[in-house]
Amino acid sequence: MTDAANDKPLRLFNSLNRQLEEFVPVHPGEARVYSCGPTVYNYQHIGNMRAYVFADTLGRVLQWKGYKLTHIINITDVGHLTSDADEGEDKMEKMAARENKSAWDIAKFYQEDFERDLARLNVQPKQHPRATEYVEAMIAWGERIADKHCYELDSGLYFDVSTVDDYGRLARAVTDDGEGRIDTVEGKRNAADFAIWRKTPAGETRQMEWNSPWGRGAPGWHLECSVMGEALLGFPFDIHTGGIDHREIHHPNEIAQNQAYCCTNGLDDARNSGARIWMHNNFLVERSGKMSKSAGEFLRLQLLVDKGYHPLAYRLMCLQAHYRSELEFSWEGLQAALTRLKRMVMAVERLKDEAAGNPSHPKLAPMREKFASAISDDLNTAVALVALEEALAVKKIDGGVKRAVIEDMDAVLGLRLFTLSRTDLRIRPADAQITEAEIEAELLRRKEARAAKDFATSDAIRNSLADKGVEVMDGDPLGWEWRL
Ligand code: AMP
Numbered sequence: 128m129t130d131a132a133n134d135k136p137l138r139l140f141n142s143l144n145r146q147l148e149e150f151v152p153v154h155p156g157e158a159r160v161y162s163c164g165p166t167v168y169n170y171q172h173i174g175n176m177r178a179y180v181f182a183d184t185l186g187r188v189l190q191w192k193g194y195k196l197t198h199i200i201n202i203t204d205v206g207h208l209t210s211d212a213d214e215g216e217d218k219m220e221k222m223a224a225r226e227n228k229s230a231w232d233i234a235k236f237y238q239e240d241f242e243r244d245l246a247r248l249n250v251q252p253k254q255h256p257r258a259t260e261y262v263e264a265m266i267a268w269g270e271r272i273a274d275k276h277c278y279e280l281d282s283g284l285y286f287d288v289s290t291v292d293d294y295g296r297l298a299r300a301v302t303d304d305g306e307g308r309i310d311t312v313e314g315k316r317n318a319a320d321f322a323i324w325r326k327t328p329a330g331e332t333r334q335m336e337w338n339s340p341w342g343r344g345a346p347g348w349h350l351e352c353s354v355m356g357e358a359l360l361g362f363p364f365d366i367h368t369g370g371i372d373h374r375e376i377h378h379p380n381e382i383a384q385n386q387a388y389c390c391t392n393g394l395d396d397a398r399n400s401g402a403r404i405w406m407h408n409n410f411l412v413e414r415s416g417k418m419s420k421s422a423g424e425f426l427r428l429q430l431l432v433d434k435g436y437h438p439l440a441y442r443l444m445c446l447q448a449h450y451r452s453e454l455e456f457s458w459e460g461l462q463a464a465l466t467r468l469k470r471m472v473m474a475v476e477r478l479k480d481e482a483a484g485n486p487s488h489p490k491l492a493p494m495r496e497k498f499a500s501a502i503s504d505d506l507n508t509a510v511a512l513v514a515l516e517e518a519l520a521v522k523k524i525d526g527g528v529k530r531a532v533i534e535d536m537d538a539v540l541g542l543r544l545f546t547l548s549r550t551d552l553r554i555r556p557a558d559a560q561i562t563e564a565e566i567e568a569e570l571l572r573r574k575e576a577r578a579a580k581d582f583a584t585s586d587a588i589r590n591s592l593a594d595k596g597v598e599v600m601d602g603d604p605l606g607w608e609w610r611l
């Protein structure tokens with residue numbers, strides 16, 4: 128922390144204790160973060176991507192605060208059943224059968240698509256370990272905890288949740304018949320018990336299966352995050368993140384495994400859970416149900432792009448809400464975010480030629496102060512955005528100073544304000560029938576016609592453009608001359 132504006136304690140909401148806590152790194156000067164990643168059996172919807180925009184913003188804040196960041200987003204390519212609670216089929220195998228491809232090809236395809244979406248949302252590069260690379264380590268983990276904490280059934284090795292203290296504290300739902308716990312596996316001791324290893328049923332072969340002391344089969348889903356978190360970050364690490372649904376089943380189960388593995392007792396000391404702080408983003412919701420992957424076409428980033436929205440307009444939309452609040456998706460909301468982004472990009476355009484100066488300037492100090500306080504207060508990005516806009520609006524100030532301040536803020540928000548251009552924001556909808564060069568040429572012709580007071584030609588050009596889906600925007604306050 129080199130700068131006074133940045134010299135505030137970072138307070139984060141720890142879901143485990145349901146309170147704001149000051150971030151104190153486990154290893155001085157470092158921040159180690161694990162974010163539960165996607166199951167790569169299908170495209171990610173924009174709700175999933177909200178989870179990674181949140182995780183990325185957290186990572187950027189930690190770096191901005193001066194910590195050396197190690198950040199994992201794992202790739203689940205085996206083990207996740209259609210229900211989080213050990214019910215149903217394996218998501219990967221089910222999709223492989225449906226698409227008539229190998230489960231490995233499915234995983235590769237959707238992982239690449241996911242990584243493309245991360246890049247388009249300007250998520251900084253992270254480590255993406257795959258579950259299938261850690262199966263040996265998962266088996267070793269199972270062997271270490273099996274005697275004291277597990278029991279074997281015909282279908283696999285199960286974790287007995289009554290063998291650890293404070294099971295379910297994160298979820299605040301400890302009863303056997305708590306939400307989402309449907310006990311259909313014959314012989315489970317507690318409804319919440321979950322699979323460490325799932326045996327391949329006799330007479331069946333799975334595409335993804337391994338030998339283990341409990342027979343041929345595949346690891347349970349929860350195990351991978353425990354194993355990869357420990358292997359890559361060491362226990363306890365600083366922060367574990369995920370969407371709010373993981374607070375109920377996946378993360379309580381991870382925590383139970385971690386307690387068993389480390390032989391730690393209750394969770395009064397958060398470090399016994401494997402991580403110091405557990406953070407959860409709330410959901411992006413869409414009333415008409417287009418986010419459900421089972422509903423055929425669903426809302427994914429590519430659909431936004433196809434409709435002409437820049438992906439960073441979606442990032443901005445996420446940042447406008449607090450990560451712990453539900454965010455309702457609407458096209459109007461996305462349009463508003465795009466307009467806001469355009470305004471910022473236009474204001475920054477004037478600063479692009481300036482060499483960054485010293486950001487310390489009394490005129491910009493209040494905005495920097497506001498920005499730092501907001502960000503340090505459990506990542507209040509909504510207020511931070513306002514501080515950035517207020518700094519942009521300050522008049523009669525050296526451009527280089529302003530540039531330095533805005534760049535510093537954008538390092539946290541990740542909107543790429545200095546590399547985005549107006550043309551970038553004018554994404555062509557997939558169904559556009561006309562190129563940008565053609566539009567520009569037509570508009571030039573129209574300008575000449577108007578200069579010559581030939582309004583008939585000018586109107587005819589305008590109408591013919593309208594037929595091709597181009598709206599001519601005379602006098603647009605943002606200086607945008609047209610939009611598709
Ligand atoms: P999954 O691939 O289902 O494991 O989900 C990947 C990540 O997205 C997890 O962290 C989920 O908690 C999160 N997630 C799922 N749906 C939403 C949503 N509608 N809004 C925000 N995050 C979500």
Ligand code: ZN
Nearest residue numbers: 163164352377
């Ligand atoms: Zn996980």
